[in-house]
Amino acid sequence: MTSHGDATRLRLVSARRRLGTFLAQIDILRDASFPHEDGRAALDAIRSYFERQRFDLDLPPDSDPAIVDRVCHRLSDRISHYTVVLGFILRSTNVRNAFEVHYVLKRLIERVFDSQTRLLVSSEWAFVPFTYPMNLKLLPNFVFIGSPAPEAGNPLLISLAGHEIGHSAWRIGASATSYAPLVAKAIQEELASNQRSREILADYQPLKGLDRSRLENRCAEPALEQLEEVYCDLYGLHLFGSAFLYAFDYLLGPGSTNRSPSYPSDAQRIGFMTAAAGDLGIDVDPVLVERWQPAAASAREEQALFDIVDAAVASVVPRMRADLKAHFEDRGVQPPREQVTEAVRTAFATGRPYPERAELGEIVTAGWRRLFEMAVPDDEAERIEAERVLGDLVLKTIEVAEYQDRITAYQARKTDA
Amino acid sequence: MVIEAEATLERLSKSEIGDLALDAAVQLQRAKSGGDLDATPLHELAAALRHSAGDDEGFASVSQMWPGYLDPFERLYRSANSAEPKSFKQLRDFIGTAISEIDAVGGGRPLDGGIASRLMDFCLQLNLELGRRQWLETRSDESRRRDPIEAGLR
Numbered sequence: 001m002t003s004h005g006d007a008t009r010l011r012l013v014s015a016r017r018r019l020g021t022f023l024a025q026i027d028i029l030r031d032a033s034f035p036h037e038d039g040r041a042a043l044d045a046i047r048s049y050f051e052r053q054r055f056d057l058d059l060p061p062d063s064d065p066a067i068v069d070r071v072c073h074r075l076s077d078r079i080s081h082y083t084v085v086l087g088f089i090l091r092s093t094n095v096r097n098a099f100e101v102h103y104v105l106k107r108l109i110e111r112v113f114d115s116q117t118r119l120l121v122s123s124e125w126a127f128v129p130f131t132y133p134m135n136l137k138l139l140p141n142f143v144f145i146g147s148p149a150p151e152a153g154n155p156l157l158i159s160l161a162g163h164e165i166g167h168s169a170w171r172i173g174a175s176a177t178s179y180a181p182l183v184a185k186a187i188q189e190e191l192a193s194n195q196r197s198r199e200i201l202a203d204y205q206p207l208k209g210l211d212r213s214r215l216e217n218r219c220a221e222p223a224l225e226q227l228e229e230v231y232c233d234l235y236g237l238h239l240f241g242s243a244f245l246y247a248f249d250y251l252l253g254p255g256s257t258n259r260s261p262s263y264p265s266d267a268q269r270i271g272f273m274t275a276a277a278g279d280l281g282i283d284v285d286p287v288l289v290e291r292w293q294p295a296a297a298s299a300r301e302e303q304a305l306f307d308i309v310d311a312a313v314a315s316v317v318p319r320m321r322a323d324l325k326a327h328f329e330d331r332g333v334q335p336p337r338e339q340v341t342e343a344v345r346t347a348f349a350t351g352r353p354y355p356e357r358a359e360l361g362e363i364v365t366a367g368w369r370r371l372f373e374m375a376v377p378d379d380e381a382e383r384i385e386a387e388r389v390l391g392d393l394v395l396k397t398i399e400v401a402e403y404q405d406r407i408t409a410y411q412a413r414k415t416d417a
Numbered sequence: 418m419v420i421e422a423e424a425t426l427e428r429l430s431k432s433e434i435g436d437l438a439l440d441a442a443v444q445l446q447r448a449k450s451g452g453d454l455d456a457t458p459l460h461e462l463a464a465a466l467r468h469s470a471g472d473d474e475g476f477a478s479v480s481q482m483w484p485g486y487l488d489p490f491e492r493l494y495r496s497a498n499s500a501e502p503k504s505f506k507q508l509r510d511f512i513g514t515a516i517s518e519i520d521a522v523g524g525g526r527p528l529d530g531g532i533a534s535r536l537m538d539f540c541l542q543l544n545l546e547l548g549r550r551q552w553l554e555t556r557s558d559e560s561r562r563r564d565p566i567e568a569g570l571r
Contacts, residue, residue, distance in 0.1 A: 060450035130569030176428040221485030
């Protein structure tokens, strides 16, 4: 092959082959057995999207080679990303997953998003839960939640799904657009007032003109990312109450001493949640907030960046807390009710599921409380068995909630008819 | 209500805007080769760039540009002009001119005088700049790639 034309043809033919094998793989997966239709719906949406990618490859023969190469590379990138998603969808059918949770969790998400939602939950090989905040054009109304596989048998960690749901909520609500001006203003103010950090970041040069804009813009990006993470934590707190804090502490306590610019430190996150919990009337066990390790950067410049960004984020969080509170009140979703939570806990203590409709947050919070009050047997096998029984009670109570909802919906349809 | 922002203000990610840039380049190529031009990606790109350049009321007055966009826009400027921008206004005018031209072509302006090639170069470079991934060392046990597809508890 000696010409750009030959290379273009080769690239495009290879791209079409890759696309073809990817689509064929989706067709194979569609034949799997799905516990609910959301998995197959996700496959159909992905297939439809990638089918349209064929048109991208219909480029004129005299096309600029740079365009051909970028289009082929983009397709490879997309196939790479969504191959991971296909794996997630397949693993969501694994019996390791707690299918009992799906119906009730999905109904909860629909109440807060105020729209039809598709939900996939999968037991995944990652230590921390994660989500794919999807391209909303590709998979609108889909929420994907990956939970740690080693904890697949622990329904008390369902509450961490609240954080992942928050990521979808952040995008659906276009929250970045709303909060970016506040973040930008906070960064400007912090750079103006924190001379020490400003001088380090500016390498002790006078800060003016484009240099000032560069530094402000550079600080604003991680600040907005951190704010999203705080938003998601508060989302989990609203949905699951102290169950979210218990699960957060279980998985991440005592917090990392390392920092990423995109996240507040674990200790800061606990602080934000504790403040919000007070506002919402959620009890916080003091032991949860003790001994969270502070995190610091190893380089002076990085620490200066953290100082500016952290302070800016902290100044915007109160406004975000108020907005979230109003958002949930608007949707009639309240934090777990103490009376119901206690009633569920009492049922667990007698070795029975709770027989009435309780919210997911109330059920899981009750589970945590029961776990803490249970005597810990000396025998490890006995401890494991006692916690397994508690886990079963939690799942059975969630199934009762599903049953109650389905009966209510059925009776409503009968009445309408 | 802050949370109930209008759908028109939905924030596209960097990679999504980069994708739009490539879509626009493809349409320009098709038109340059004598085919039909689908103006939709051009108009969507222009809208996204306007938003990213801080052109919205309430935002422009505070910070002038969407967080994290100044660096890629500056690289775009350097690539097009072989020089550093001397001021923020110069950078913003550069982006503004590109936005106007993209909108004009999308609105039916003829592709003469080299405008197709110029805009294709701009769109391809924009696609490249916004598609750059950042490897993020968390200093925990793993290096984590900041991938636009995934977000997590940590």
